[in-house]
Amino acid sequence: MDLKEPELKNAIQQFDELILDIPDEVQGLLTFKAFILQFLKTKTTTVSLPVADVMAIIKQKKPFIFSMLRKEYSNNIAINIVTHNDTDYREAYRNLQLLRTKLGIVKRY
16 A cells, blocks of 8 residues: 655655664754654645654654653643653554555665
């Protein structure tokens, strides 16, 4: 099944690049904050935006950045909401992998 969600496909590809290329250090904090806020604006027509899955991956793969997002941007309602999520990493990984397959994205990590 092929999904025609170009904005979502681009956002997931950008997410994959961030996970691979940005170290889990304070210097990556603003990059991830900007990505999350932009990701929340992604338009989809046939699937729900996988916000909880993306945040579960960040929490697992970039724990320092995740904790700093939660701490430093607790006054930002969007960041506050998405950083308080209990989605299981393995479930999130499977969900995103299935979505990547449907979008025609080759997994990089």
